[in-house]
Amino acid sequence: MARFDGRRVVITGAASGVGQATARRIAAEGGIVTCLDIADGGGATTLELIRGDGGTATAVECDVADPAQVDRAIGVATDAGGIDALINCAGTGSYQRFHEVTPAELQRVMAVNFYGPFHTCHAALNALLASRGCVVNIVSAAAVRGSAYLTTYSATKGALLSFTKSLAVEYGPQGLRANAVSPGAIDTPLLRLFTPPADADPHLMHRSHGLLGRMSTAEEIAGTVTFLASSDANHITGANILVDAGSTA
Numbered sequence: 108m109a110r111f112d113g114r115r116v117v118i119t120g121a122a123s124g125v126g127q128a129t130a131r132r133i134a135a136e137g138g139i140v141t142c143l144d145i146a147d148g149g150g151a152t153t154l155e156l157i158r159g160d161g162g163t164a165t166a167v168e169c170d171v172a173d174p175a176q177v178d179r180a181i182g183v184a185t186d187a188g189g190i191d192a193l194i195n196c197a198g199t200g201s202y203q204r205f206h207e208v209t210p211a212e213l214q215r216v217m218a219v220n221f222y223g224p225f226h227t228c229h230a231a232l233n234a235l236l237a238s239r240g241c242v243v244n245i246v247s248a249a250a251v252r253g254s255a256y257l258t259t260y261s262a263t264k265g266a267l268l269s270f271t272k273s274l275a276v277e278y279g280p281q282g283l284r285a286n287a288v289s290p291g292a293i294d295t296p297l298l299r300l301f302t303p304p305a306d307a308d309p310h311l312m313h314r315s316h317g318l319l320g321r322m323s324t325a326e327e328i329a330g331t332v333t334f335l336a337s338s339d340a341n342h343i344t345g346a347n348i349l350v351d352a353g354s355t356a
């Protein structure tokens with residue numbers, strides 16, 4: 108029997124990168140996937156790929172930074188039969204020197220990376236408690252190590268990590284699991300938003316390089332995300348699994 112047979116999984120950021128790879132992997136293992144994204148009608152291309160592989164999925168366009176849109180999108184999933192797992196992959200960011208960060212940029216990144224998962228967890232909580240389900244939040248190795256030019260991004264991911272652990276503690280007794288996956292550099296479109304500032308110090312940037320000679324693929328991150336969302340991880344909660352090629356070793 109496939110690990111996700113008949114299980115209903117909501118994935119944000121499912122139009123690209125880790126979210127798309129996770130949606131495909133879970134659908135291939137029998138999951139019924141609801142893709143949420145601000146782009147591509149919520150994940151039209153991802154739907155095509157999943158259906159081409161014989162899987163089941165729907166897509167809902169949704170800006171995770173907007174609580175009203177999140178309520179509507181989560182409502183679509185709950186109306187269709189409930190939610191067994193919520194996976195927050197939507198994310199954004201940029202490299203900037205700290206003294207050049209504007210309040211608007213801080214707000215923009217915080218709204219997607221932290222408020223987004225906060226809103227989706229809030230909206231899906233009752234459905235997840237009813238199913239004794241789980242949350243997997245995609246954090247970043249930047250949440251646990253200092254990273255030059257990433258003060259904004261790393262702070263939003265640090266907030267997301269603390270939030271994940273607190274959620275695990277508060278709702279663990281009711282059977283809800285909440286875990287984080289913290290990648291290092293992944294070869295996805297997001298990375299192209301991160302252009303180092305002029306005259307960036309290469310010694311500072313070097314800290315974020317992994318030990319294995321290449322970036323992770325989206326599929327390599329999706330493998331760990333899928334594990335945490337599956338019954339193979341039934342007794343794991345409040346954890347943060349680093350999939351960072353040893354960048355924090």
Ligand SMILES: NC(=O)c1ccc[n+]([C@@H]2O[C@H](COP(=O)([O-])OP(=O)(O)OC[C@H]3O[C@@H](n4cnc5c(N)ncnc54)[C@H](O)[C@@H]3O)[C@@H](O)[C@H]2O)c1
Pocket residue numbers: 119120121122123124125126143144145146169170171172195196197198199219245246247248289290291292293294295296297298325
């Ligand atoms: N790429 C990396 O090197 C890296 C490293 C560590 C952590 N991460 C994290 O992994 C996660 C997935 O990123 P990825 O690398 O697959 O990037 P990606 O750009 O391929 O995918 C991110 C998706 O999020 C969606 N998105 C952005 N803002 C949104 C919003 N407001 N509402 C809904 N959807 C929105 C985008 O449209 C996109 O489809 C992110 O949380 C990111 O911070 C990425």
